[in-house]
Amino acid sequence: MRNKYFDELVTENDLFYVCFMIEKTARFLHQRNQYVVNQLGYDHLYHLIRVANVLHSDNTDKVVHDLMDEYKLEYGSFYIENVNSELRSRIPTELDVGKVYARLIVDTLLPNEDYIQGLIRIYNDAICQVIDDYTNSAYYEPSYVKARAYKNGEF
DSSP, X not given: OBOSSSSSBOOHHHHHHHHHHHHHHHHHHTOOHHHHHHXXXXXXXXXXXXXXXXXXXXXXXXXXXXXXHHHTOOOOXXXXXXXXXTTOSOOOOHHHHHHHHHHHHHHHOOTTOOHHHHHHHHHTSTHHHHHTOTTSSTTTSOHHHHHHHHHHTOO
């Protein structure tokens, strides 16, 4: 995938940054990450991944607020941090989750599919609800296990 703004390729790090920002925005808004992905849509996500190499040096809170304002993102009532402390004492950070989703997208990328098409496909799959439930082991499984579970349609 070539960057249309700069003479370089879009990298897996750019994908990781976009996945991180999706998670950070979703947590701030108390929404599921699928909501953020679908509100932004392909064209806006395509733009975001192409400027990721520039945005990564910006304050991430500012980027979240810019996304909220530009795309009219609304607050919800989903609290991913609301986890039974007897089952899980710590939840993964936005960076941790962004890395998991970036790996899953890369590991399951279809032929002739770009990163954004893969991102939309993964974030709209039921596997996200399983991965985002930190009281089970899905998030903590190795990347190849998550990729296999996605391809098989279940954990």
